[in-house]
Amino acid sequence: MLTVNVTCVACDGTRPCAECRAAGKTLEAAGYRVQHSSRAAALRAALAGTYGFEACVVPLAANERSVADAAVALLGGSSVALAVDDPAVLPEELPPRFSVFERSAFRAGRLPADWPGSSEAAPARAAGQPRAADDRDHATRRLRPHVAAARVKQQSKDRAGVRRVEARALIDDEIAWCKASGALFSIVLVRAPDADEALISRLLAGAVREGDGVGRRDSDYVLVLAHANREGAGAIAKRLEKILRSSKARARVSIGIASYPADAASSSALLAHASVSM
Numbered sequence: 316m317l318t319v320n321v322t323c324v325a326c327d328g329t330r331p332c333a334e335c336r337a338a339g340k341t342l343e344a345a346g347y348r349v350q351h352s353s354r355a356a357a358l359r360a361a362l363a364g365t366y367g368f369e370a371c372v373v374p375l376a377a378n379e380r381s382v383a384d385a386a387v388a389l390l391g392g393s394s395v396a397l398a399v400d401d402p403a404v405l406p407e408e409l410p411p412r413f414s415v416f417e418r419s420a421f422r423a424g425r426l427p428a429d430w431p432g433s434s435e436a437a438p439a440r441a442a443g444q445p446r447a448a449d450d451r452d453h454a455t456r457r458l459r460p461h462v463a464a465a466r467v468k469q470q471s472k473d474r475a476g477v478r479r480v481e482a483r484a485l486i487d488d489e490i491a492w493c494k495a496s497g498a499l500f501s502i503v504l505v506r507a508p509d510a511d512e513a514l515i516s517r518l519l520a521g522a523v524r525e526g527d528g529v530g531r532r533d534s535d536y537v538l539v540l541a542h543a544n545r546e547g548a549g550a551i552a553k554r555l556e557k558i559l560r561s562s563k564a565r566a567r568v569s570i571g572i573a574s575y576p577a578d579a580a581s582s583s584a585l586l587a588h589a590s591v592s593m
Contacts, residue, residue, distance in 0.1 A: 316348050318348040318369060319349055319368070319370045319431060320368040322351075322352055322356075322357045322373050322374070323352075324353070326351070326353065327352065328351030328353060335351050338372060338426065340424060350368065362389060363494065369431070372396045373395060373397050378404070383404050383406060384406055393412065394414075395412065396415075396427055396430050397409075397415050398417070399415060399418055400418045402415065480530045480531070481531065482530030482535075482586065483532065483582045486502060486530070486586070493576075499542065500541050501540045501543040502538060502539055502540070502573050502575075503552045503570060504535055504536075504572075504586065504589035504590060504593065505519065505555065505568065506535050506536075506568070507536070507559060507567065507569075510559070519538065522554065523551075527539060527541055537586070538555075543574075544574055544577075552572055556570055571591070572592055573588040573592065
C-alpha cells in the first residue's frame with residue numbers, strides 16, 4: 316500500500332490541522348496510507364537523504380519560490396503534489412512525477428486526479444541514500460532565506476521592545492540544517508554590558524548578512540553566521556567591534572568566536588567555547 320506524506324506549514328503532524336485532516340481522509344478513502352508531518356521536517360529529511368516516502372503533498376504560498384525550487388531539487392524521486400496559491404511560484408520545468416493543483420482544493424480535501432498513481436512508476440529514493448552534493452547545496456541555499464524569515468515571525472519582544480530569539484534554539488536549528496547539508500557555520504558571542512539594548516540590537520541586525528541570525532543568551536548577543544568558517548567569522552567580528560566602538564553606542568565590547576563542527580558540535584559547547592575565547 317502506497318504511503319503519502321501530507322506536509323503542512325501550520326502543524327507538525329502530531330495533531331493535524333483541518334486542511335491536513337481533509338486531505339488525509341481523501342487519500343485514505345482512495346486506499347492509501349497517510350503520514351502527516353511539517354513541511355520543514357520533510358524537506359530537512361530529504362536534504363539529509365533519509366526521506367523514504369513514495370509520495371507527498373507540499374503546500375506553497377505565493378511568495379515561496381525558494382521552497383518550490385528546493386522541493387524540486389530534493390523530492391524528484393517521489394510523486395509530489397504541489398498545492399499552490401499562485402502558479403508563478405513554480406519553476407519552468409517540473410520533474411515527471413510532479414502534479415500541481417490549487418491550494419483552495421487542498422484546503423477542501425480535494426487532490427489532483429489520478430494522483431499519486433502507482434508506486435511502480437518510479438522508485439522513490441531509499442531512506443539513507445545520500446543526496447547528490449549539488450542538490451543539497453542548491454536546496455540549502457534556496458531554503459535558508461525562507462528559514463530566516465520564519466525565524467523573525469517566531470521572535471518575541473523583550474522589555475526594551477527589542478525583538479529577540481533565544482540563542483540556543485537558533486544554534487540548534489542551524490546545527491540541524493548543517494547536519495543535513497554537510498555545511499558549516501560559526502557563532503560570534505558579543506558582550507556589551509553598559510550599552511543601550513535597543514541600539515545594540517539594531518546595529519547588530521544591520522551588520523549581519525541575509526540568512527544570518529541574531530539571538531540572545533541572557534544579556535549577551537549571539538550571531539549565527541551561515542557557511543562561515545573561523546576566518547570568515549573573525550573578519551565579521553572585527554567589523555562588528557569597530558561598528559560598536561565607533562557608533563553612538565561607544566560600548567565596552569568583548570567578542571568570542573566558535574565554529575561548527577571544528578570547535579564543537581552542540582549549542583551548549585559552542586557557546587562555552589565562544590565564552591572562553593572572549
